[in-house]
Amino acid sequence: MTRSGHLVDRRAAATVAGAHPHEVQAAALKRLASDFTLLKTLESHVVAPRGMGDVAAEMIGLYAALAPTSSRTTPTISSVA
Numbered sequence: 001m002t003r004s005g006h007l008v009d010r011r012a013a014a015t016v017a018g019a020h021p022h023e024v025q026a027a028a029l030k031r032l033a034s035d036f037t038l039l040k041t042l043e044s045h046v047v048a049p050r051g052m053g054d055v056a057a058e059m060i061g062l063y064a065a066l067a068p069t070s071s072r073t074t075p076t077i078s079s080v081a
Contacts, residue, residue: 032039
């Protein structure tokens with residue numbers, strides 16, 4: 001990994017190769033298409049996005065931690081006809 005935490009530092013790769021970023025990306029895609037092991041390694045590091053329920057639970061916890069206990073009220077949602 002690079003210092004920035006990315007597997008590939010696109011700017012450095014483009015500068016070293018003297019190529020435009022889209023050429024670097026095209027070369028990387030071609031390499032991935034031809035190297036099954038590399039593709040599986042990349043795939044194993046992909047994390048599924050969190051669901052909205054997880055995000056909401058995290059936000060509720062955050063707001064509960066930030067708000068004083070005495071000022072907490074139960075939020076209500078008005079029905080819209």
